[in-house]
Amino acid sequence: MPVTNILRTIGRRVVDAVWHIGVVTRFFFLTLIYSGSCFRRFHLIIKELFSTGVMSLIIIIVAGLFVGMVLGLQGYETLKRYGSESALGVMVALSLVREMGPVVAALLFASRAGSAMTAEIGLMKATEQISAMEMMAVNPIARIVAPRFWAGVISMPFLAAMFSAVGIFGGYLVGVVQIGVDEGSFWSQMQAAVDFREDIMNGIIKSLVFGTVVTLIALFEGFDAPPTAEGVSGATTRTVVTSSLAILMLDFVLTAIMFRGA
């Protein structure tokens, strides 16, 4: 009997998970289908770009600076053992452009913009704003979800690029200005080693994927949240947790595909 119960519980969870994936996929395709109107009225996307992208800049810049400075310190200590301090610029740049930039920026984006999107849409649902929109014959997926989705997808690569750029500057401050690594070799080796297609393009692709996934999770959780205070807080927590895990798992998959044997 306990074995039957365990099997039944596992079965129910599997069915629930498959059903949930189906609902999210349907939500994703509906978002794409109803995206046309927001591109015709691009000011809707611009408004959301401000609240998701521009408003995330401060946290991205501050975090990028400190991550770059830490990379500069740690990198110098490691490279010094092998007499390769001059390669500090390469190490900082590749770490940021390939991995840290897209991943940490996406994690910060999920915490700052993703949670805000979920809470905003969840509260709109709880206060009947979404029902009101439907009663006004305005499709909420076209009017609320699609502009936010595209704003998230568009802003993520720019935020990741900003994170990497500021991070490299942080590495420069610590490595060159504070520790005294040769400035010429810091920049010239970086310029020679960082490949546009292999490193920068792959970083952009990663951040596009992360932006799509994080924004989709945030919007779905908000739209699916029970219309109560508890429901909205639970949905906001799920957005941050699910997005963070999805970013880290996808990063492994994408890294394995992009940089295998490179």
Added chain:
Amino acid sequence: MSLNPLVEIRDLNFTYDKRPVLQGINMTFPKGKLVAIMGLSGCGKTTLLRHIGGALKPTRGYVQMDGQVMHELDQDGLYAMRRKMGMLFQFGALFTDMSVYDNVAFQMREHTELPEEIIHDLVIMKLHAVGLRGAQHMMPSELSGGMARRVALARTVALDPMLIMYDEPFAGLDPISLTVIGDLIRRLNDALGATSIIVTHDIQESLKIVDYVYFMANGVIVAEGTPDELRASDKDFVRQFVHGEMDGPVPFHYPGVDYRQDLNLRA
């Protein structure tokens, strides 16, 4: 009720999670009239309103508006029908990221190609009608409950709908705001030549302004009539509801075990 109805409900049944919420509802809403649906909380009033708006599909029966059966419409048809409707939600449901002006202009911008100058004039006229022209630049968070309800009312009638639905329009209002909203509902209905449905349990305010009343309890219609007929009614439920009596068909005590048994007293 008279002929020439805008909305007709016939044998409407709705079951949610095996629980019957609406059972055999028949109602008629004639053009130009203001009709109230009253009853206790949880009696199925809002569910009925959601059927009229096409947000729910009935288990049996139908809601017909302007000659169209609501649950048979596809999404485009439903949205076309909803453009002829306006709905005032219980607490206004104003868009919190938009100003009062933008809330009222929302439907005009979404559904019409009107130039911004004309939208401006229309919005000002709608806000003037509810006495809030001076609050056009305020955000919803800066409004009192009564003001928010009036802005929502201006937004509801923005496109001059043929049917206006009100879900508990008097809930949580102070006496002055309550009278203002009641008066506005009546005046707007007559000025626009619209048909209005008010779902409420505020009996005193509603009886002052409506033409006809349906009383609901446990998903069925238990009484109906004009306000004067209901005031004079000798039906127990109507009398308890109209006069706000504490005990009656709707008992004061929630069903439970015997009182003496609960106090551990011997019989």
